Amino acid sequence: MKEYLILLAQAYPQFRQAELESLAELHDIQVDLSHHNESKPFLKIKLENDEQAKKLISRAILAKAIFEIWGEGEDYESVHKQIKITCQDKIKKYERSSFKFQFEGFKGRQTNSAQRDTIESFSYLDFKGKIDLKHPEEVFTVLEDYEVFNQEKAQKPEYIWFGREIGLSERSKNKVVEVYDLKKRGYIGTTSFEAELSLVTCNLAQVKPGNIVYDPFAGTGSFLVTAAHFGGLTIGSDIDVRMLNGKNGSSNIKTNFKDYGVYPQFLDVLTMDFTHNALRENFTIDTIICDPPYGVREGLRVLGARDEAKAAGRENNIVDGEIAYLRRDFVAPKKPYQLADMLKDILQFASERLPVGGKLAFWMPTADDEFQETVLPQHAKLKLEYNLVQQFHKWSRRLLVYVKMDESYVGETRNGMKDLNIKNFRDRYFKGFSYRSK
Ligand SMILES: C[S@@+](CC[C@H](N)C(=O)[O-])C[C@H]1O[C@@H](n2cnc3c(N)ncnc32)[C@H](O)[C@@H]1O
Known part of the structure; x- marks a missing residue:
């Protein structure tokens, strides 16, 4: 089983888990969605493979995308450490793919220049493929969870994931x-x-x-x-x-x-x-x-x-020589x-x-x-x-x-x-x- 992260829409949180459960059943996918938290747009799950992940998310309305998790942690240090230890095969696999980086933040976001620094901090991935912002073969995403939206406090996320985008939902893909x-x-x-x-x-x-x-x-x-x-x-x-x-x-x-x-x-x-x-x-x-x-x-x-007896008395009413209820204008x-x-x-x-x-x-x-x-x-x-x-x-x-x-x-x-x-x-x-x- 592999770990995936679903990015949920921030709409109708009380319907989100049920929608995914229903879609999992529709596609005959076994998945535990019980860690869904209505107050967060992130849901970590385990699936057999990327095909399942794509299927699960493809029709979703209350989810946005699904990512293969490469690293996660409370700070970037932990995220990088995990990627370096566990993702060498993956890094090799996507070494020559065209790619781009993107950011998703909950209750906060990095400034553009901070994002550039964060992207730099991933330079050890040493991807050799071309950067393609429009049609990249791979999209690498940094997902950050800020506890409160407060300019001062929100400078540091309380949790971070880094992942490769596997699939977009119907909501994101076709708007x-x-x-x-x-x-x-x-x-x-x-x-x-x-x-x-x-x-x-x-x-x-x-x-x-x-x-x-x-x-x-x-x-x-x-x-x-x-x-x-x-x-x-x-x-x-x-x-x-x-x-x-x-x-x-x-x-x-x-x-x-x-x-x-x-x-x-x-x-x-x-x-x-x-x-x-x-x-x-x-x-x-x-x-x-x-x-x-x-x-x-x-x-x-x-x-x-309302009054059946009265209505029965009118049943054979004639209008212009025709039985009333057989006429086209009968209401x-x-x-x-x-x-x-x-x-x-x-x-x-x-x-x-x-x-x-x-x-x-x-x-x-x-x-x-x-x-x-x-x-x-x-x-x-x-x-x-x-x-x-x-x-x-x-x-x-x-x-x-x-x-x-x-x-x-x-x-x-x-x-x-x-x-x-x-x-x-x-x-x-x-x-x-x-x-x-x-
Ligand atoms: C809440 S609305 C449904 C609206 C619909 N979902 C829409 O998108 O417009 C209920 C509808 O039921 C219809 N209706 C009321 N009594 C009905 C009945 N006995 N049989 C069929 N339709 C009925 C009404 O005319 C109304 O259009």
């Missing part, structure tokens, strides 16, 4: 967080889900090239485009046709796909109430990703009438629905439609003062793999990732919100969580 940034997207709406966490959601759901990915609450299609980025063949549905049609026909989900160059990954979007799902039962769905409606920016409604009545019931429906649907090993990933809001583990919905055929929390003021959004289990698995079925009598996230949200549900 995907910027590419999919909502501010630059042609068609967005109030419900659009931010790019970075949409991409992370796809990694946690292990969207693979050629997978059929379904978002039952597609809205403006944020998860569809990011799933397409990872090669998913995407299909979406939404009860609100206006979401799918977009603005004046000029920008919509389809034009977003075209703008991002992922149009071949677009299967279709359709207007449909999730609770009256029309996708044929044997239509294969490999992955389900969504942000279900919880009523804050959009209504949670399903087809049906089907809708009734309010509970988030708890919708979550139960999503789990049931996933348990029936996903293949064994298929993933369901969705976001669920919870009020902090009412949260307990048992509020999370469960289904006997789905195993909850991740419950990752994004904290807001007095409430949180949780990314829940489930995997469909085989016949031998018998888990618990639980409609947590209903069991705990939590009905009104929307009301509590708008009233600043000033009262409790019960």
Whole structure:
């Protein structure tokens, strides 16, 4: 086993380890990530070889790069000593490669002239290859961890690594967080889900090239485009046709796909109430990703009438000689629905439609003062793999990732919100969580 250092993004630290774990599983890589520290962007791990390192990092959104560690220590003296003792073979191997040096600092950085001195201190490596700042064959990186950002104290890092860059992540290589940034997207709406966490959601759901990915609450299609980025063949549905049609026909989900160059990954979007799902039962769905409606920016409604008896009386209404509900301009009545019931429906649907090993990933809001583990919905055929929390003021959004289990698995079925009598996230949200549900 060889030692590697991952440089993590300084974003969503609570999601970073899970993302790497999920990617390791996706690529069938055994790795211990338990030394991850949310307050630091450095993670030392052991892997079999560089190929594994490249694979592990290549799709990552919350990691930047991975390095083969040549030396490390609390001061440069220790780093140099270690390199001289342990890296003679490596030094020989890269002796004639073109190369460059670069610096990565956490909570501090060296001045340009100090960096030049530091590079000089590595002169014993005696590399004979050409220095190439644009397209070097090898990139040697000095990574420094400064404890506090304070001009005086930050002059000396508390820990240093020196390594050879093995691979860059999707975040660094293709700048995907910027590419999919909502501010630059042609068609967005109030419900659009931010790019970075949409991409992370796809990694946690292990969207693979050629997978059929379904978002039952597609809205403006944020998860569809990011799933397409990872090669998913995407299909979406939404009860609100206006979401799918977009603005004046000029920008919509389809034009977003075209703008991002992922149009071949677009299967279709359709207007449909999730609770009256029309996708044929044997239509294969490999992955389900969504942000279900919880009523804050959009209504949670399903087809049906509040007053069934009254609606039944109108069933055979005739308009201009035609049965009303058969006319193209018929607007089907809708009734309010509970988030708890919708979550139960999503789990049931996933348990029936996903293949064994298929993933369901969705976001669920919870009020902090009412949260307990048992509020999370469960289904006997789905195993909850991740419950990752994004904290807001007095409430949180949780990314829940489930995997469909085989016949031998018998888990618990639980409609947590209903069991705990939590009905009104929307009301509590708008009233600043000033009262409790019960
Ligand atoms: C939180 S938004 C999802 C937004 C989406 N992720 C996006 O990027 O815009 C929830 C969506 O669910 C839709 N919705 C509400 N009730 C629905 C139902 N019964 N069936 C299908 N979609 C529904 C809403 O119209 C809304 O677009």
